[in-house]
Amino acid sequence: MKRFLGFVAVALAFLTVVFGPNSAKAEEPVVIAQQTWSASIALSNIMKYVLEEKLGIPAKILPLAQPATWAAMDKGDGSVDVKAEIWMPNEEAYWKKYVEERKTVEASLLFDNAPQGWVVPTWVAEKYNIKTYKDLIPHAKIFDINGDGKGDIWCGAGGWQSTQITRVQIRDLGLEKYFDPLVLEVWVFQAQLKEAMRKKKPILFYYWAPEWIWAVYDLTWVKLPDYDPAKWKFIPGKPEESYVACGWKPASVYVGYGVHLKKKNPKAYKFFKNFFIPMEEESKLIAELEDVPGNPAKPAEVVAREWVESHPEIVGKWLAGVK
Template identity: 35%
Template sequence: MFRKLMTSGVAALAILALAGGAAEAKTKVVIGELDWLGSRAIEQVLNQVMTEYLDADVSTIAASQEALYESMNKGDGSVDVVADVWSDHLPAQMKNYVIPGSAETIIFNKTPYEGTEGIFIPKYVADEYGVKSLADLAKPEIAKLFDSDGNGLGELWAGAAGWESTNQTQVRAKSYGFDKTMELTTLDQAVELALLKDAYASKKPIAFYYWTPEWIFAAYELVKLEEPAFTGYTTEGAKGTERYNANGCYTFYQPGERNDWLEASDIKCSQPPTRVYVAHSKELAGRDPKIAQFLTQVKLSTDDVSKWILAMEVDGKPVEQVAKEWIDANKPKIENEWLAGVR
């Protein structure tokens, strides 16, 4: 009898130990890696916060963007989070997985940060010469400021060869009329950044396409040339989205869409900011509501992401160090805003 009681007691203790171990099991969270520095920084910040504050077991996996969103939609735990979703560049994924009436299997944080694109000049050029708008580049006396080789045309970096944005800049040049006064260049990005550094050091005029967030906006004072307000995309591909307007100001076709893409395209307004989100799968929300709540409450800023890129790209800091230093300096924000009601 005593032996039976002892055996039962041992079994009970074993069951309690197993139950305790199950209760303490960490939630596994898989972050899908994207291949640009801004995303890598955001991924690492989320990784460290979930590990430190929410006792999560975080890992990462690299794949194409399409595969990452498909995996989140499946909800099998192979990918739980994508940290830097440029939503306006992903119409198919938005229609299939995100917006009301879709599968609604991917959930965004409440407050996105904004990514912008446009033509920029140094602030000292705007201040000294009064260059404010993109249409100013169609004025010969303004274009002459950016003429570095004496051929009578100013230079403007349109982007690298093969970029969609390079074609959009070409359309803008036609639409605003500075195709007659400015020469569009397609140098490698690294070469253009070296030219920017030299121009800034000697306070010379320079004009170029770029986007935020990026490290140059943390390193230099730059001004985006003004354009009329965006009133809508006009092409078939935009139908069904909130930014479609048959009479809008933004008509753009890719060279692969039609042979007369340049003649048929017309851009006479700014490109609207792209809303950039942290996304997680609906399945993760069911598996660990607290981690999901944290992910919906994350609030990033374009300035912070630009500074993280600067620290990695220019200062050579490892992404893990950049994330830890920012977290250590922003604990009140993380604990009182990102983790409000979670811990």
């Protein structure tokens, strides 16, 4: 027995010398926080696939709300390393706190000039002559979903900054008397959208591009007042102190990663420094995830694998200087 224990001790000492005390840490997975919108799901799976299959780095996807994601990256303990998408200016308060002030999070640009705002089906816009947000007022009741006599507008999911912003917009654009904000998880709303489009029922909602709905449905943006910094004073969690009386400026979209990743896994850090994706490619990716007429849904893992293997030029740029 003593000989056996002695052998074990020698073996452990040998492993420590050969692999070093930090070898286990090198095998810790890169944790990618995934939010509920389709692009975040698609991109997080692409990131995971490339890390594991092209770089040999273990990776894990963690569904997590935005506030918790930012806080976890800020901690720097490896519980969350990456946020698949950061939308600016939607997440401006987090950006200022963690990227600019605390400098615990870095970001690489995925694409810019992404539109967002209020949307109706094109047939609704044409039938009721809806061009601007003011044109919604005399027709508010056609957008009534819950039967209370007021129109409803989907503002987004709980926990999204854009949801808070849209609620403030409704108030400060003078529509609170005519419309109620509707807050639902995105998959619940998308089911309502599919039904409304199938039955040709009016529906009004906040949305953005790129997204699969633009490839499937004929939709029209409702014109809001042009973006004006003087009319955009949003304070997260404090709607009573916020003022948003204009439309969105075109968004810039980033991938975010904790600065601690540079030490935890230098190869992964370099990969995310290089990461980008053309907006039109993201649109195609998202459409592959959705179950709509003529396009049966594919699992996110399958979509990610097929896209990566068919886009060697883009993937090659991600991996430049990494291997």
